[in-house]
Amino acid sequence: MGEQVVDLRSALTILRRRRAVLAGAALVGAAMGVGLVLDNPPMYSSTTQVLLPPAQDANGQSIERDVATEIRVASSEAVLRPAGAHLSPVLGARAMSRQVDVMAASKDVLEFTAEADNPGRAESMANAVAAAMVAYVQDAASSLSNAEKAGLQERQQTLEKSLTTVNAEIEKALARKRTTNPLSAAGRADAAALGQLTAEQANLSLQIDRVKDQLSGSGVTADAQVIQSATPAARPSAVVRFGVPAFISAMAVMGLASAVIVALARRDQRLRLRDELADALGTTVVGSLHARVPTNVAGWASLLGNYAPSTVDAWSIRQTLRQVMGRGRTDAQAAEGSEGAIKHPDSLTVISLSEDMKGLSMGPQLASYVASVGVETRLVAAQSHESAAALWAACGHLIGGEVRPGLTVDTHDRDDDEAELTVVLAVVDRRDPELLELPRTAATVLAVSAGSATADDLARLAVVADDAGYWIDGIVVADPDNLDRTTGRLLAGERAQQAALPMRLTGLPGGATSHRGSKRRSEQDPSKVAGSVSDLRRRRKR
Template structure:
């Protein structure tokens, strides 16, 4: 009984494959590691080449007439805003005897409210002494301006109260004059008028006393506010540690560089759409991943592993070639040099069975111009392949990179093994390769994946249903799938054990049913 899993439609595919995105970003680690290193170096350069200007800091305690325990900081923010005014800056410059413009000086200092009543002033200068002098002059100018505003407010309030008192005293004098002119013997009406004048005089006397008391209280609170506004922390230079600044700037640059590099790598991965998982590469090419070769070795043990993997790959491909009579080719995508090496290793393995000629179809005749070593097989160009003896086995080597002449691929071999570097070709180009090979009736035996991700745990086998190769390893012509991107995969020759046969496409296609009938 054969089961087949239906392929999902385009609408069921996720918008972004997070697993493929993570793998692709990890493969671009050189990019974001270089960006992080560049950010670290830039941070170090900024700390060393652009040291901060000499800075002085001072703290001022500011007393407010309208202080409240639940004040949200509005008053101290007002003081910070008043600190950045040309009046205070001009007063500080006059005390310093500096010819600088107040607008220019305001760019060299700043203030921040630490609490509702504590103001911190930071000033820069050409040297530590100049910065300290500027901070002291600025703090003194702010305190003097604040005290002056407190006194002006108290004087204005007291003057207003005293003006009200004087107006009431004038009215009281008129009332007293009216009382002196009235005679109690003039009758009941005069007595009633005199009584109202006495009541008015008492009211005016009370209000005059109240206004006088309030005017005195307005001036009483002023000394407390004046004494409460003072410099509580004398201006002092801020010491800058170069190692600490360098470490801080380097850490910030490293983080920003890594973030920027990761963002660029992620965006480039999504835009480029270059499959890196063996699952995706097999699906786009319509052929199973039958072997893998790691990337560039970084140590002796990895070189041994790469050598052992190449030997296993050569043995497997030699069995595949021996299992069929049709010529086999190796077609590369993004790994021409590795493909040439694999072809030479395979030709040496097949030389024990008879003469072997490697047909060089790579751009630039890379194999034909290569210096031969003792035991190397003959390498001929595509033009001389027709003149080779009929008894000589041919092994074609070509490319399916952009610019390939598709009609020449069939002359390299009607069966082929695709040697693809992970993350090199886009999904659209992998579909193009599969479609073009299907149209040229070149059967794909399998895919050899170069430089796969070591953490990739996806399955690169197409489990569309079993189909054994016919006796004698005869070929089946490749057919385009209904999706237009996949094609039939040729099984290994009948001489191979069943466990070593390559997975193929399902036999439920119309072509296979017709052949069965």
């Protein structure tokens, strides 16, 4: 559980460090979503509803309707094909299935939603599929076979033709009767014929009604009906049309970018945290500064002559010098300087790695600030590298005069040096480090920026420094990661000896079981435990 929490925290830290990249990925994803909508605009949709007749068994008893079956039937070719045939242009069952969605609004109501690229087409499609569903239900509920229905329909047509013929004969007989003497033989014959035709008309009408009853009343107790015609076709608003796809696409691209960033970061061996840098080199972090990296010779000259750190950085420089002065001047010796002078060793070597421009700027920043507060300082550019050519060129131009009051620059050590603080600069190749004959100083620090070096880089430098007889007294971190909550003041062994802080969920020391916690408490002095409890109560009251 602990390893999972740590892993999640590290992943979140990596993503927060790359939040600008994630923001860019989100913008790209949103643009892709908008482009997709523009290329494939959403269609218009219209809805109809059909009320189904009560479900009955063969004996006419009501039964529970299977909604899933009704939806499958409404989505089948038996309904969609005749619906598509009534459209112009005609659509096949497969095309209809892609553009018509069926759902159950209730157990007895089916809802059809048709989509098309224009409003009229969507409404026509919705009405057609609803009508096809009504027709299918009526056909399915009939007790007659198709052949029987066809025979009845043919008989109905024959009877209707015969009725038409009889009606025409009746009209003729009535016309003759109006012009003929009813007492004559012709009149009596027309009257008799008219009676027979009238009887035949009545008989044919009765037979036609019986056939119609057989066709329409063949076991159907109730018909399906359309209870809602096609609604006015509409499509989502512009906010929904563009906003939803843009959001989904942005989240998808950002998720993919997050996975790639975390995967690449797992393979990145560069050290970013101060505790990691301290553990890799086996010495503590004595200071952290914000770097100011010039890009040319004039920039380095300006940095040496005009550097003015922020209050936080100024205090960090003072703390750095104070922590490494154990091999240099004593507090009493430092107090002998001018009023307000900071405590510092008499000489200091600042080593940086090649291509680490932020780490390279630490030595010049330190020397320039110390000179600005009244300490006679001398900057010695001792060992160069091609990546530091601009700085060495600037130092070469500044030799022979004061860069700023109290600061002089040289390229080698002098025996007649009267400076209170000598800062020696050395830049070594990170892949093939080598320390040349450098002036011996009271203390040595490594200046390195967060995320610029791996543990292998620092280990190679430490081995070379040890072979040359130099002990690195501390690390100065340039531009520490803004998500770094470590200090680098304690090494791994010292941190392990410290009491763990309570966990947020359990209130127990992290990484300690209840057995170990009880044993550790039992070994404590009771007076100390009581004192800590009373202190905690006093703090809570305040």
